[in-house]
Amino acid sequence: MRVLGIETSCDETGIGIVEDGRRVLANVVASSQQVHRPYGGVVPELAARAHVEVLWSVLEDALAEAGVALAELDAIAVTRGPGLPGALLVGLAFAKGLALGLDRPLIGVDHLAAHLHAGEMVEPDLAPPYVGLVVSGGHTLLCVAHADQRFEVLGETQDDAVGEAFDKVARLLGLGYPGGPEIDRLSDEGSPQAIAFPRQTAHEGFSFSFSGLKTAVVHQVRKSSRSLPDASPQEAPDRRHVADIAASFQEAAVDIVVAKALRACQRTGIGTLVVGGGVAANRRLKERLMQEGASRRLRIVVPPGRLCVDNGAMVAGVAYPMLQRGEVAPLSVNADPRLHLT
Numbered sequence: 001m002r003v004l005g006i007e008t009s010c011d012e013t014g015i016g017i018v019e020d021g022r023r024v025l026a027n028v029v030a031s032s033q034q035v036h037r038p039y040g041g042v043v044p045e046l047a048a049r050a051h052v053e054v055l056w057s058v059l060e061d062a063l064a065e066a067g068v069a070l071a072e073l074d075a076i077a078v079t080r081g082p083g084l085p086g087a088l089l090v091g092l093a094f095a096k097g098l099a100l101g102l103d104r105p106l107i108g109v110d111h112l113a114a115h116l117h118a119g120e121m122v123e124p125d126l127a128p129p130y131v132g133l134v135v136s137g138g139h140t141l142l143c144v145a146h147a148d149q150r151f152e153v154l155g156e157t158q159d160d161a162v163g164e165a166f167d168k169v170a171r172l173l174g175l176g177y178p179g180g181p182e183i184d185r186l187s188d189e190g191s192p193q194a195i196a197f198p199r200q201t202a203h204e205g206f207s208f209s210f211s212g213l214k215t216a217v218v219h220q221v222r223k224s225s226r227s228l229p230d231a232s233p234q235e236a237p238d239r240r241h242v243a244d245i246a247a248s249f250q251e252a253a254v255d256i257v258v259a260k261a262l263r264a265c266q267r268t269g270i271g272t273l274v275v276g277g278g279v280a281a282n283r284r285l286k287e288r289l290m291q292e293g294a295s296r297r298l299r300i301v302v303p304p305g306r307l308c309v310d311n312g313a314m315v316a317g318v319a320y321p322m323l324q325r326g327e328v329a330p331l332s333v334n335a336d337p338r339l340h341l342t
Contacts, residue, residue: 001323006055009081009084013031013050013055016316029312042084071102073102075107079109088337107328115134116143116276131273140157141157155206157208159209159210162208173246187284191244194245210253265298271298
């Protein structure tokens with residue numbers, strides 16, 4: 001059974017075609033990052049407009065990559081939340097049109113559930129229960145994934161998502177957007193032990209907070225009189241110093257995420273951790289998770305980068321078991337920007 005998945009929750013326009021929930025036939029993603037780069041972050045109205053402009057061409061590319069025709073699709077899946085309201089509505093309207101025109105079932109998908117299902121797509125023997133960790137620009141969340149896509153949320157961010165914290169620190173340091181890849185690359189030139197940035201403590205449970213860490217970076221930059229938005233040319237940042245700040249910040253953020261994820265496995269007694277979301281592509285995060293997981297005999301599943309970023313293949317993949325359970329959405333289904341895992 002071939003399911004087409006549409007993902008437009010933020011700034012990536014993704015369309016994927018997946019057979020029987022696991023075999024990826026196509027996974028095409030068009031990003032509008034260049035549109036948002038001058039603003040240092042995603043502008044919701046521009047993101048929605050970009051989806052409108054490229055959806056048809058992305059669909060055509062996905063069909064060509066899969067070698068199938070529209071009539072050969074068995075169902076249409078789409079992200080209905082969480083995400084940016086306008087961006088979600090564009091994808092949902094497009095999916096409804098396809099479902100109606102082709103007379104195919106429509107499946108409304110939870111974006112976070114799709115990120116976690118990507119792990120099941122790359123590990124054929126992987127099945128719930130497992131601990132799920134979603135780390136992205138808009139979400140940082142720990143949960144236990146049960147059978148039939150039931151989720152028990154253990155904790156989530158109380159302020160910035162980890163990816164958002166990376167973007168804000170990168171902007172503070174005068175780096176480009178998106179900030180995560182920029183900090184990841186620059187950290188190779190710095191020392192992660194150069195600056196002792198704060199970490200959350202164990203008594204804070206499974207909730208995440210990155211505001212204190214971000215504020216500590218602000219104080220460090222001011223203390224060193226570098227990288228301030230109103231700095232004069234004479235105060236231009238020294239690259240090595242900026243690299244030290246970037247590496248130390250990244251190490252602190254990774255410490256927070258890894259410690260809580262491992263504690264969740266220990267507390268629940270579940271030996272498998274599945275990681276999803278764009279920040280899962282961070283090299284240091286993957287390295288630490290693999291190292292710590294091996295020492296604790298945990299199974300760590302991190303999908304390849306193409307399935308970590310927002311993409312349509314994960315949407316099509318997670319929709320397959322929903323379709324088997326008869327979880328078909330009516331054409332009146334609405335987007336839910338605040339949709340929450342349950």
